[in-house]
Amino acid sequence: MANQFQFTDEELMARFQSGDENAYNEIVFRYRDRLMNFIYRFVNDVELAEDVLQDTLVKIFTHRHYYKEIAKVSTWIYTIAGNFSKTELRKRKRRKITQLSHMGKDDKVYEIPDIEREPDRGVHVQFSEQKIQNALQSLPSHFRSPVILRDIQELSYKDISKILDVPLGTVKSRINRARQQLKSTLKE
Amino acid sequence: MDRYQFEDYLSDYIENNLNPSKRKEFEEYLKANSSGEELVESVRELLDSMKSMSEIKASSGFMGKLHKRIEAEKNRPSIQSPEKRTYLGFAPFHLGMMVVVLIGLVFVGMELLPTDGTKITTVQPNIELSFPPDLSDPFPPDIKKDEMVKLDQDSSGVKDQDTKAPFDLEKRGATFVKDQN
Numbered sequence: 001m002a003n004q005f006q007f008t009d010e011e012l013m014a015r016f017q018s019g020d021e022n023a024y025n026e027i028v029f030r031y032r033d034r035l036m037n038f039i040y041r042f043v044n045d046v047e048l049a050e051d052v053l054q055d056t057l058v059k060i061f062t063h064r065h066y067y068k069e070i071a072k073v074s075t076w077i078y079t080i081a082g083n084f085s086k087t088e089l090r091k092r093k094r095r096k097i098t099q100l101s102h103m104g105k106d107d108k109v110y111e112i113p114d115i116e117r118e119p120d121r122g123v124h125v126q127f128s129e130q131k132i133q134n135a136l137q138s139l140p141s142h143f144r145s146p147v148i149l150r151d152i153q154e155l156s157y158k159d160i161s162k163i164l165d166v167p168l169g170t171v172k173s174r175i176n177r178a179r180q181q182l183k184s185t186l187k188e
Numbered sequence: 189m190d191r192y193q194f195e196d197y198l199s200d201y202i203e204n205n206l207n208p209s210k211r212k213e214f215e216e217y218l219k220a221n222s223s224g225e226e227l228v229e230s231v232r233e234l235l236d237s238m239k240s241m242s243e244i245k246a247s248s249g250f251m252g253k254l255h256k257r258i259e260a261e262k263n264r265p266s267i268q269s270p271e272k273r274t275y276l277g278f279a280p281f282h283l284g285m286m287v288v289v290l291i292g293l294v295f296v297g298m299e300l301l302p303t304d305g306t307k308i309t310t311v312q313p314n315i316e317l318s319f320p321p322d323l324s325d326p327f328p329p330d331i332k333k334d335e336m337v338k339l340d341q342d343s344s345g346v347k348d349q350d351t352k353a354p355f356d357l358e359k360r361g362a363t364f365v366k367d368q369n
Binding site: 028032033036037040041046049050053054057058061062128129132151152154172173175176179180182183186187 | 195196198199200227230231234235237238239241242243244245246247250251253254257258261
């Protein structure tokens with residue numbers, strides 16, 4: 001296999017569309033961790049994030065011909081991941097409501113912490129990160145996704161506007177408000 | 189600058205996206221309002237913390253699972269490019285349009301058909317021409333045979349044709365009888 005790093009994402013996608021599966025593997029390699037991070041920060045569950053990541057990467061494979069070079073590959077991929085994340089969260093919310101409605105008076109919900117799957121971090125950092133992660137979950141999803149894409153994924157406002165399909169001004173104002181809301185949540 | 193404007197420009201100020209005049213205005217507000225300065229600092233800290241958050245990675249078995257699913261997807265017949273997908277040789281959109289038009293035509297046709305079993309008849313105007321019996325002479329009485337030949341020769345020019353119509357039936361005594369039935 002030729003050194004795939006010589007190709008841009010768009011070139012790799014074109015090669016993949018014409019049947020080169022190595023190009024797909026390279027795309028997966030480039031985006032896997034970035035996407036996992038984005039999805040996890042959005043859904044706040046490692047296993048669910050992994051499922052969503054898998055769905056996203058499979059969709060890139062099966063729907064490769066739907067990608068048109070008018071958009072950046074990264075924008076297209078993040079859009080798919082964002083849509084899957086929102087759908088999964090909605091499903092989970094619905095499941096929770098159904099479970100609660102079927103609970104008896106004496107039933108209790110026990111949450112078992114998954115220590116093995118927790119990322120390896122120092123105690124101090126973990127605390128502040130966990131606080132930020134919780135604060136992120138308190139944001140409505142239309143504030144949460146732009147702020148993750150900007151402040152954790154470090155994407156440009158222009159790309160975020162394309163991914164979320166909202167005007168640039170709206171993205172800027174949502175990020176600005178989300179930051180202030182996060183700051184007040186963390187202060188509490 | 190008021191508090192609302194200050195909050196609106198907060199991110200632009202932190203990211204250095206304000207033009208010089210707005211930046212000056214913003215900084216003047218900061219000097220006059222210590223709470224504003226605190227807000228700027230705490231948002232800056234938050235952004236630094238978010239940037240330094242650890243990266244969550246997929247588990248070691250993730251790629252294996254993904255490749256298994258990809259193999260399963262490859263064997264599914266439904267994977268086709270949007271351009272290649274056809275039904276009866278037509279693109280889905282075109283086939284859909286054709287079906288809609290066909291259904292529309294059938295519906296309109298059914299609406300036009302009588303439902304009580306009556307026979308459809310068409311009404312045609314019944315016009316009879318009757319001529320007087322002395323029409324054995326093909327030339328009208330007021331036009332000489334030589335003039336007819338001349339008119340035929342001039343037939344390429346249309347300017348005089350309307351003034352002397354050779355077969356004006358009413359002139360020749362024909363009467364129209366309209367059937368009232």
